[in-house]
Each structure stands twice: as structure tokens, then as C-alpha cells.
Amino acid sequence: MKFTSKLPLPSADALKHSQQLIAKIRTAIDDNNGSISFRNYMEMALYEQGLGYYVAGARKIGRAGDFITAPEISPLFSQCLANKCLSILSKSKGDILELGAGSGIMAVDLMLELEQASSLPTHYYILDLSPELKQRQRETIKKHAPHLLSYFTWLDKLPESFEGVILGNEVLDAMPVELFTIHKERVYQHQVIWHNKQLTEQLNPAPKYLNNIVSNLNIDCTHSPYTSEINLNLDGWLKAISKSLSKGLIILIDYGYTAREYYHPDRKKGTLICHYQHHVNEAPLLYPGLQDITANVNFTAVAESADKAGLQVLAYTTQAAFLAANHLEKFFIRALEESPDDQYKLAQHVRTLSLPSEMGERFKVITLGKGHSNDLDEASSQVDQRHRL
Ligand SMILES: C[S@@+](CC[C@H](N)C(=O)[O-])C[C@H]1O[C@@H](n2cnc3c(N)ncnc32)[C@H](O)[C@@H]1O
Numbered sequence: 001m002k003f004t005s006k007l008p009l010p011s012a013d014a015l016k017h018s019q020q021l022i023a024k025i026r027t028a029i030d031d032n033n034g035s036i037s038f039r040n041y042m043e044m045a046l047y048e049q050g051l052g053y054y055v056a057g058a059r060k061i062g063r064a065g066d067f068i069t070a071p072e073i074s075p076l077f078s079q080c081l082a083n084k085c086l087s088i089l090s091k092s093k094g095d096i097l098e099l100g101a102g103s104g105i106m107a108v109d110l111m112l113e114l115e116q117a118s119s120l121p122t123h124y125y126i127l128d129l130s131p132e133l134k135q136r137q138r139e140t141i142k143k144h145a146p147h148l149l150s151y152f153t154w155l156d157k158l159p160e161s162f163e164g165v166i167l168g169n170e171v172l173d174a175m176p177v178e179l180f181t182i183h184k185e186r187v188y189q190h191q192v193i194w195h196n197k198q199l200t201e202q203l204n205p206a207p208k209y210l211n212n213i214v215s216n217l218n219i220d221c222t223h224s225p226y227t228s229e230i231n232l233n234l235d236g237w238l239k240a241i242s243k244s245l246s247k248g249l250i251i252l253i254d255y256g257y258t259a260r261e262y263y264h265p266d267r268k269k270g271t272l273i274c275h276y277q278h279h280v281n282e283a284p285l286l287y288p289g290l291q292d293i294t295a296n297v298n299f300t301a302v303a304e305s306a307d308k309a310g311l312q313v314l315a316y317t318t319q320a321a322f323l324a325a326n327h328l329e330k331f332f333i334r335a336l337e338e339s340p341d342d343q344y345k346l347a348q349h350v351r352t353l354s355l356p357s358e359m360g361e362r363f364k365v366i367t368l369g370k371g372h373s374n375d376l377d378e379a380s381s382q383v384d385q386r387h388r389l
Helices: 012-031 039-047 077-087 105-116 133-142 146-151 208-216 234-244 299-308 319-325 327-337 340-354
Strands: 097-098 122-125 152-155 163-170 178-183 186-195 196-207 228-230 245-256 273-276 279-283 292-294 312-318 363-370
Touching: 012 039, 012 340, 039 122, 039 208, 039 292, 077 105, 077 245, 077 319, 077 327, 077 340, 097 105, 097 245, 097 279, 097 319, 105 122, 105 146, 105 299, 105 319, 133 146, 146 152, 178 208, 186 208, 208 245, 234 245, 234 299, 245 299, 299 312, 299 363, 312 319, 319 327
Parallel strands: 097 122, 097 163, 122 152, 163 245
Antiparallel strands: 178 186, 178 228, 186 196, 245 363, 273 279, 273 292, 312 363
């Protein structure tokens, strides 16, 4: 992954696609008296019907795409998650629901592991906002586990009443965020306007609701101007999930921090970044629809929204600790015995997933629940970090 200001040039077709989306964004700007919030812009850039980054045709996730996620790196990740699902579903019956399933590879590896343990759930539901990814998920399952295809059901909305385990890897970081800057004790909202024939960011005094929310964050702005972001979709999202979940657990894995770390005085440029063909950049208005825009997750805010939604926060830990508690070592040894020639590759996978300098500590796992006793491995030992939230 390279951090760069110089990006590879998109193809003519890709540019045309981006220009179509820009035309739609311009219409939204015109319809809204000349500006839209950055949050509206990000929503359109990622999810505008037929054109947004996640809903249009380009291959995004994986080595040939723009970024790579843990289940794409190694099946070991999904095998550990399967172990967690197994321990939960063996005590209380239920199904699995994956939110934002990407290429579908996590679903495949997880279900193959559950099959080996003779513990397949009746259903594996997938809910994704992206029609293109739904198609890709089906192809991945057909390719790697065709005999399991009948277990999968794609949903367009959350079920009325679900019992079991809900999983979401890197879903929270793909939600649109509000961008703000605090300068000389005043809060500004980042807006997007059309200026000099291009999309341009403009700072306007924040509307009252945003001003109040940001003021309540109590950020120490010693280093002013101070820019950061906030996910205002969290409350509604977790409320809807909680309403749908009659009994069970929600496991969300993502990169992020506690509120104290997120809004640390030194993090004065926030966490928003973009990925374009494995190049990281800080230009979210560039090539809308062609590049990923993402922000780190404030896990304290996730815990607070969960609490408001009537969910219990059962555990919070690092990815490294979660994987270790769910037998990463055992799965590694098994894979090594099955293919001794892959020793270097497998060891590299374990390092990438769990070293502090790689994904191990940057990624966190938060477990929320309803009607479930708190006997989770990560909660019962020293690896639980809920006190930090
Ligand atoms: C960064 S990708 C991660 C994909 C996959 N989980 C992985 O780890 O490779 C984010 C995914 O979340 C989906 N997504 C974003 N918001 C969502 C929501 N509110 N409900 C369901 N899926 C969502 C996107 O369509 C996309 O598939």
C-alpha cells in the first residue's frame, strides 16, 4: 500500500463513469442551494444507485482491486470467526447474518469450517447494499463451495426477527461521515460545492445540531484548526439491527479507536482516507465513484449507540487477541500440516493478521448482544478492553 499524491490515471471508461456521477452530485448541489454536506457527498460517492463506488461494476476488494481485507488475506481469519460462531450457536440455536459481505470469501471459508465441525447453521443470510457485490458473492460461493449454495440467502433489508450471530467485517468504516473543523473555538461543517468547474470543499459555520454534537465531544483543540469526522448513521443503524435481533450476538470488526484516541489533540487531521488501486490518498473529491473513501471507527460511539439501542456491549478487544482466543494457532498448525510447502505464506498470513504493526492492534473487535449471557472468551480474560471505551 503506497501513500501518494500521484494516482494511476483511470481509463477513459472509468473517467466517463466518474463524470456521470459528478453530474448527479452537481444536480444535488444545485437542488440544495449550491452546497451539500460532505456526508451527503460521501453517501453519493459510495452508494449512489448504479454509479457509487460500492454499487457500480468495478472490482474493489482483493489484490486486483483497491484494497485488501482480512478475509481476503487468509482463510485463517474466517476460521477463527467460525470458531466463535460455533461456540455461540452450539449453546443457543440460530443462523448467521453477514452484513456487507464483500467478495463473499469470508462466508465461504466460515461455512466450510462449520461444515468440517458438522455444525452448519440452517441459513447464512447476506445483506449488502451493492448489487454488483451480491453477484460476486454468489460467484465466489459457486466456485469454492457449490455444495453449500443452498444455505445462502440474500436479503434486501434486515429480517423482521433474527436469532443467531450477525457479522460485519469492515462495514462501519464504509459508512458516510460528517467532516468538521474546529478553529478559534468555532465549529465548521465541510461542504461540497461546484467551483471553477470542479467539486470543491468549503467550510461553513456548522448547523446547530452539528455544533452541539461536536461541542459535546469536548475535543482539546490546542492544535487549531482541528479537523475530524463523526458517523451520524450509527444510532439509526444499530437501532434497526437491535430491532431485528430477537436473540444473539453482533460481532463488528474494523480499524479504529476509543473516543479518547480518536479525538486526541494530536490527531488534528482526522482519519479520513481514500484508496485507489492500492494507493492511499487524502483527496476524497477526486474521481468520485472510482475510489474508496473511508474513516476509522470510533468504538466508544459504537458502544454508546449500542447501549441506546438496547444492546449489551459484551466484549471489546484487538483483532490479535480475538484471533488468539479463537484458536488462530490451532488453525495455523492444521493448515501447515495440510500444506507444508506453504509454510512461509502461512506464517506471513499470521503475521499480517495479528502483529501489532500490521492489523493486530489497529483492528478491533466489538461484540454486542441481546439475551445472551456474557461468557465470551475475550471478555472473561485479560484481553477484554471494555474499560477503555
Ligand atoms: C470495505 S467493504 C468490506 C467487505 C467485506 N466485509 C470484507 O471484509 O472484505 C464494505 C462493505 O460494506 C457494505 N455496506 C456498507 N454499508 C452497509 C450497510 N449499512 N449494510 C450492509 N452493508 C453495507 C458495502 O457494500 C461493502 O460490501
